[in-house]
Amino acid sequence: MAPDCEVEGGVAAPIDTQGLRGKLTPDAPLAKLVWFKAGGKADWLFEPADAEDLKEFLQRLEGNLPVMALGLGSNLIVRDGGVPGVVVKLGKSFADVAIDEATCVVDCGAGAHGILVASAARDAGVAGLEFMRGIPGTVGGFVRMNGGAYDREVSDVLIDCTVVMPGGQCLTLPVADLQYTYRHSALPDGAVVISARFQGQPGDPAAIGAKMDAIGEARENSQPLRTKTGGSTFKNPPGKKAWELVDAAGCRGLRMGGAQVSEKHTNFLLNVDNATSADIEGLGEEVKRRVYEHSGVELEWEIQRVGRP
Structure with a gap:
């Protein structure tokens, strides 16, 4: 028989976990689960045993808390204040x-x-x-x-x-x-x-x-694959390349705190020196400002930004 849901730290769960088989973790650090290796905690992290376990968990939650799925964490900024509600991380099953x-x-x-x-x-x-x-x-x-x-x-x-x-x-x-x-x-x-x-x-x-x-x-x-990055930062505007606009605005290598615009591919932001998520997001906003000032193009974020500032 599979064990019931494990809840770490003896903290009271937001639902009755009796019969659930996944793992429910309060105040779960998310930085290690995202490519940037930065950001705050999830109020709750649920790792379901399988699809039936997930369905039962969400049914019991009754929509009372926000839910966010987390995949490889490659296209994501988790803000430093953490993510409210429940983050769902799907495993090998x-x-x-x-x-x-x-x-x-x-x-x-x-x-x-x-x-x-x-x-x-x-x-x-x-x-x-x-x-x-x-x-x-x-x-x-x-x-x-x-x-x-x-x-x-x-x-x-x-x-x-x-x-x-x-x-x-x-x-x-x-x-x-x-x-x-x-x-x-x-x-x-x-x-x-x-x-x-x-x-x-x-x-x-x-x-x-x-x-x-x-x-x-x-x-x-x-691309700077072997770095702490988040993939393509901005969407390509119609008929244009985001990296070319960023480069033309003089942002190659630009730094803010521990975050830097990649010199290899300017549509990538990097965590080069223990950057906070505020550093990374702030750098992205500064790049957007400079691109608009230089070319009149308003870049849109492709990377998802979630959680509390």
């Missing part, structure tokens, strides 16, 4: 990838990394998902944010996704219901993506692998 080779449908758990999805599709001779090799994150984040890279995005390949709503209701939503735009979907706050299905097409594994290798090499050569 949500990371399976299954492929129907006859239909080229790839069925993924929301916790599966992009490189795992692309590699599994390659091995099965399914093309069309190679671009996921270039997105640092998990399927849940891709689906919510319409993640993309190298001229493709999730809206091009998504069939449908399964989500658990704040009250515990489980829904399967076709791609049309998500009303995708650039790095945005209509998924409501508090909805947790638990799985998604993608449509590929037949392909040669060697050719698919070669394309993935080229994507990996391009990322390695152009």
Whole structure:
């Protein structure tokens, strides 16, 4: 028999945890779970045992606290005051990838990394998902944010996704219901993506692998991958490249506190010296100001910023 939900520190839980099987942690540090390695704590961090455990947890919560799903933490600034309510972190039980080779449908758990999805599709001779090799994150984040890279995005390949709503209701939503735009979907706050299905097409594994290798090499050569960063900071304005606008505004290498604009790729911010999230976000706002002053273009954040200042 699986043990009941573990609650650390003897703190009173916000709900009855009897029969739940996941782990519920109060005042949970989030800095170690995000790429920037900065930011405050979650009031509560819930790591469900599986989808049924998550549904039961959210049903008992009854929408009384805000809920935020956390994937790989690669496109996220967690503000220094922490995140109110419950942060849901999906584990290994949500990371399976299954492929129907006859239909080229790839069925993924929301916790599966992009490189795992692309590699599994390659091995099965399914093309069309190679671009996921270039997105640092998990399927849940891709689906919510319409993640993309190298001229493709999730809206091009998504069939449908399964989500658990704040009250515990489980829904399967076709791609049309998500009303995708650039790095945005209509998924409501508090909805947790638990799985998604993608449509590929037949392909040669060697050719698919070669394309993935080229994507990996391009990322390695152009992006500061081995640093504390958050991926692309700003959305590309129509017909323009954010990094070019940032560079032209003289922001390459610009610092604020422990945060710096990357000299390798100017649309990346870095934590170079124990930066606070306020340093990182403040630097981003200063870059936006300088770009607007120089070119008249108002950059929009691509990185998500959450929590209390």
